[in-house]
Every structure is written in structure tokens, then in C-alpha cells.
Amino acid sequence: MEDLPRRAVVVEFAGARGGVAPLSWGQASIWRLTTWRGADDPYFNMPWVLPVYGRRDLGAVVGAVRRLVERHETLRTNFRPGAGGMAQHVTRSGRLVVEVVEGDGGERPMRLARRVAEGLAARVFDYAAELPVRCAVVTVAGRPRAVAFGLSHLAADGGALDLLAADWRDLLGGTEGAAPVWQPMDQARFEREGAGAARGERAFRHWREVLERVPRSMFDYAPGTGEERRFVRVRMVSVALGVAAEAVAARWRVSSASVLTVASAVVLSVLTGHRRVAMQLIAANRHDARIGGLVGPAAQDGVFALEVPVGAMLGEVTRAGHRQALTAYRHALYEPLGLMAMREELGRERGGPIDLSAYFNDTRGGGDWPDLPAVEPGDPAAIAALTARTTFSVVGSWEHVDATTAQFITGQARDACELHLLADTAYLPRTTVYTLLRGMETLLVRAVAGDVPLDTVATLCGITPVERPPAGNVPGPGHGSRAGAGPRPGS
Structure with missing residues (x-):
């Protein structure tokens, strides 16, 4: 790719307005993560590709790129410190340099564009001086075939990318929809007064009520040595899990996201011995009509607590968990520094930091798998037979990942449930990671045949509970003071 012909095109843009405003809560959440990772770490940059x-x-x-930047203020925003903290500086007019990369025909344009996008996203952004977007057009025989972007997570999340993709199709076709009416500066103002501020206060109250009753740590047991690169991410691709999750979701009248959330909480409960499970759910925060149309980061963490009583059945716990998940998502919009302060205060009251290092993150755009095979949901044997097609792979490993001991993440596969587990191997050895993923599959496939007593899950799924202290509940991982500072793949 380095030898392919390249040239630069300067795009001059002029948007409808500029200005300075405090960070929105979504921006502030991402800013904390980028600063924790360090100024030289591009972890929260996103490669992204659009077809022509x-x-x-x-x-x-190039004209469509220009209009995309003009219409969406987040793409022409710098981030600079001020007297009141970090602020967003929206540039009304300026220049964006767009690379033109000429393919040689030996590689499919979209695949080449993905490699170009990865290169654009691999470099850190100078947020004070550089716009949070880089762009290249991939051509073949002079004809544009795809556009590659490197985007900062400060500019967009998964929901924002969907909005940009829809806008791109219209702009490329020569049409424009109505001008965006809700931009990050508008969101920041909304959050600081009236209904927006009141919503943040309600979220604080909900978090405090939950944190007063959950374990101070799910992982209150002695850690092992862990691997040299301590954090590992394993991916399971399971048609059986997808089919089973949809079958039991329909039976219990809940979402497949809730089925997976509860199943992940249940296997953690069995492993750790805690009958009350606390997890963070990464919320898109786009159910509000205004935020639904916001091109900018809006995702934040919600707090989810699940009771796993002795003698309970999976169905009743899943229905209760569905209600708890909806409550968590409703209370996931708040000022992040204030929440951190509240967590620290409550930790002092409870005698130590509150560790919330277990996560569930559903990154599926539509919340389902549209291309699952047609299997009779009432045929448990046929669904169980699909487990033979399940595969596992290691996605990567890292020396440091902030505030994550166990993070379950759904992937983008459409024809199977792609489920990742990012784990701290000092607390969840790699063999345990595989056991928990396969255990979720086993649990839900078994639930197709009939409801499952939760007291049988350890034997059913081959999970050996850890040895925990006989009394007390002291934080294990030691990074619980960071509210929701885990990786956000696809958020």
C-alpha cells in the first residue's frame, strides 16, 4: 500500500456556525478515557469505510465529504483546556486535506480502503490543533470506489456512524435532508440546565441506590500471576447461541440483549459465589429523539444489578434482569466527573473503593442477527446440534486495560452470535474465559428445552467456583475508582 500513488486534495469548508462550549457528558466520558490511555495512544481512534x-x-x-463536514459540527471540533476545564471549539470554516489513493486493481477497493482507514486511525490526534477526522478517497483507474476515515471517538460513537452513513448516501446522490438541529454544543447546554440537568440528578440518585447494596467487588479473591500481557480478548462465534437467545427471548418476552446480559451475570455469579451481581452496561443513550439524531459521542455507562436467589429459575431471573437493564439504560446520562466523586465518597462510607469492572456491551446496531439460519425454535435437538459449528479465537492481548476484569461484548456478525470476553487473566485465567463463553452457550441452549434451575448451572456449564475469603468483601482488581473507564469496542 505504501507504494501506491497518492496525492492530496484540499477541501475548504464553511459550516453554519462555530463557537465554544463545555464538553457534553458523552464527550467528557471519552475524554477521560483518552487521557488515561496517554497522549501517544490511538486506542480510541476508529477506522471507518464508506462505499462510493x-x-x-x-x-x-470530495464535495460530499465537504458537505458532511459542514453539516456536522463534531467533525470540525477542536478540544482545548480553558478556565472551566476542557471545552469544545467548533470551527466554522477551515480546510481538510483529503488523500487520494490509487489502487492497482489487485485488491478489492473496500478491502484496500479498510487498510487505508486503519493507517489513518493509527496516529494520535492533536486535539487542540487538528480536526478529529482524517479522510482518503480510494480510486481504481481514476474512479472513486470507497472513502476511508480515521475518526476520533471524541467525534462519534456507533450511533453517530449510522447517522453519518445515511447522510453520506444522500449527499453522494446529490440530495440533502434537513439540516441537523441538535449538535454537541446544543447537547452540552441542555445538560447544564432545566430538564437535562434534572435527568443527570436522577441518574446520580439511581447509581447511589444501586451502589449502596451491591458487593464492593465481584472479584474479591486472591489474584493469580496472570499472563505477561495480562488482558486477553477471546471471541466465540456461535450460531447455536444466537438461535437459542432469540428462542428464549421470544418465550420470555424480553430482548435478546437482556438474555445475553443476564446469562453473563449468571455465569459470573456462579464463578464468584456472589448472589448479587453488579455490572456496567454501555448505553447508546439515543432513545431521546434529540439525542437520537446527534452526530457526536453520546454513549455512557449504566449500572446494572441482578439478584440470583437460591432456588431461582433462569426464566424468572431473566425477566427481572430485563427490567433492571431497562432501568440501567434510562439512568446512563450524567456528568461523569460528578459520578466519579460520588463513587469515591460512597467508597469511603463503605470502607473501600467500589469496583465495577464487569461489563456487558451490546454493539449490534439493530439488536438482533438478521441472517441466522432458519431453525425451529421448538426443536432443542436441532439447536443443540449447532454447537458443533462454534469457533473460538484470540482477538488480542494487552498489558493494561483500565477498569476491566470481565467485559462481555457482542460483535457485528449477522449470521451468528459473535461474543467476546475481554478479561484480566490474573482473575480470569484464559481457561476460565473459554469456560464462561462456552458456559453461556450451554446454558441458553439448555434453556430452549425447558427452564433451568440456576443452582444447577455450575455442574451444567462446568464452572468451578473460585475460593473467596470466608468473610469480608475487599476489592480485588484495585481499579474500581474509575467509573466506567473500560474499552468501548464499537460503541
Whole structure:
């Protein structure tokens, strides 16, 4: 790719407005993560690719890029410190340099564009001086075929990317929808007064009520040595899990996201011996009509607590967990520094930091798997047979990952449940990671045949409970003071 012909095109843009405002709560959440990772770490940059629909010349494609930047203030925002803390500085007009990369025809344009996008995202952004977007047009025989972006997570999350993709199709076709009416500066103002501020206060109250009754740590047992690169991410791709999750979700009248959330909480409960499970759920925060149309980061963490009583059945716990998850998502919009202060205060009251290092993150855009095979949901044997197709792979490993001991993450696969577990191997050895993933599959496939007593899950799923102290509840991982500071793959 380095030898491919390249040239630069300067795009001059002029948006409807500029200005300075405090960070929105979504921006502030991401800013904390980027600063924790360090100024030289591009972890929260996102490679992103869009196709060029139809036969468009370079002028039309570059023009669509220009209008995309003009319409969405988040793409022309710098982030600089001020007297009141970090602020967003929206640039009304300026220049964006767009690379033009000419493919040689030996690689499919979209695949080449993905490699170009990864290169654009691999470099850190100078947030004070550089816009949070880099762009390149991939051409073949002079014809634009795809556009590659490197985006900072400060500019967009998964929901924002969906909005940009829809806008891109229209702009490339020569049409424009109504101008965006809700931008990050508007969101920041909303959050600091009236209904927005009141919503944040309600979220604080909910978090405090939950944190007063959950274990101070799910992982209150002695850690092992862990691997040299201590954090490992394992991916399971399971058609059986997807089919089973949808079957029991329909039976219990809940969402497949709730089924997976509760199943992950149950296997953690069995492993750790805690009958009350606390997890963080990464919330898109887009159920509000205004935020639903916001191109900018809006995702934050919600706090989820699940009771796993002695003698309970999986169905009743899943229905209760569904209600708890909806409550968690409703209370996931708040000022993050204030929440950190509240958590620290409550930790002092309870005698030590409150560790919330277990997560569930559903990154599926539509909340389902549209291309699952057609299997009769009432045929447990047929669904169980699908487990033979389940595969596992290691996605990566890292020396440091903030505030994560166990993070379950759904992937983007459409024809199977792609489920990742990012784990601290000092507390969850790699063999345990595989056991928990396979255990979720086993649990839900078994639930297709009939409800499952939760007291049988350890034997059913082959989970050996850890040895915990006979009394007391002291934080294990030691990074519980960071509220929701875990990785956000696809958020």
C-alpha cells in the first residue's frame, strides 16, 4: 500500500456556525478515557469505510465529504483546556486535506480502503490543533470506489456512524435532508440546565441506590500471576447461541440483549459465589429523539444489578434482569466527573473503593442477527446440534486495560452470535474465559428445552467456583475508582 500513488486534495469548508462550549457528558466520558490511555495512544481512534455508490467522479465525492463536514459540527471540533476545564471549539470554516489513493486493481477497493482507514486511525490526534477526522478517497483507474476515515471517538460513537452513513448516501446522490438541529454544543447546554440537568440528578440518585447494596467487588479473591500481557480478548462465534437467545427471548418476552446480559451475570455469579451481581452496561443513550439524531459521542455507562436467589429459575431471573437493564439504560446520562466523586465518597462510607469492572456491551446496531439460519425454535435437538459449528479465537492481548476484569461484548456478525470476553487473566485465567463463553452457550441452549434451575448451572456449564475469603468483601482488581473507564469496542 505504501507504494501506491497518492496525492492530496484540499477541501475548504464553511459550516453554519462555530463557537465554544463545555464538553457534553458523552464527550467528557471519552475524554477521560483518552487521557488515561496517554497522549501517544490511538486506542480510541476508529477506522471507518464508506462505499462510493454509483459512478461518481472525484469532484462529487470530495464535495460530499465537504458537505458532511459542514453539516456536522463534531467533525470540525477542536478540544482545548480553558478556565472551566476542557471545552469544545467548533470551527466554522477551515480546510481538510483529503488523500487520494490509487489502487492497482489487485485488491478489492473496500478491502484496500479498510487498510487505508486503519493507517489513518493509527496516529494520535492533536486535539487542540487538528480536526478529529482524517479522510482518503480510494480510486481504481481514476474512479472513486470507497472513502476511508480515521475518526476520533471524541467525534462519534456507533450511533453517530449510522447517522453519518445515511447522510453520506444522500449527499453522494446529490440530495440533502434537513439540516441537523441538535449538535454537541446544543447537547452540552441542555445538560447544564432545566430538564437535562434534572435527568443527570436522577441518574446520580439511581447509581447511589444501586451502589449502596451491591458487593464492593465481584472479584474479591486472591489474584493469580496472570499472563505477561495480562488482558486477553477471546471471541466465540456461535450460531447455536444466537438461535437459542432469540428462542428464549421470544418465550420470555424480553430482548435478546437482556438474555445475553443476564446469562453473563449468571455465569459470573456462579464463578464468584456472589448472589448479587453488579455490572456496567454501555448505553447508546439515543432513545431521546434529540439525542437520537446527534452526530457526536453520546454513549455512557449504566449500572446494572441482578439478584440470583437460591432456588431461582433462569426464566424468572431473566425477566427481572430485563427490567433492571431497562432501568440501567434510562439512568446512563450524567456528568461523569460528578459520578466519579460520588463513587469515591460512597467508597469511603463503605470502607473501600467500589469496583465495577464487569461489563456487558451490546454493539449490534439493530439488536438482533438478521441472517441466522432458519431453525425451529421448538426443536432443542436441532439447536443443540449447532454447537458443533462454534469457533473460538484470540482477538488480542494487552498489558493494561483500565477498569476491566470481565467485559462481555457482542460483535457485528449477522449470521451468528459473535461474543467476546475481554478479561484480566490474573482473575480470569484464559481457561476460565473459554469456560464462561462456552458456559453461556450451554446454558441458553439448555434453556430452549425447558427452564433451568440456576443452582444447577455450575455442574451444567462446568464452572468451578473460585475460593473467596470466608468473610469480608475487599476489592480485588484495585481499579474500581474509575467509573466506567473500560474499552468501548464499537460503541
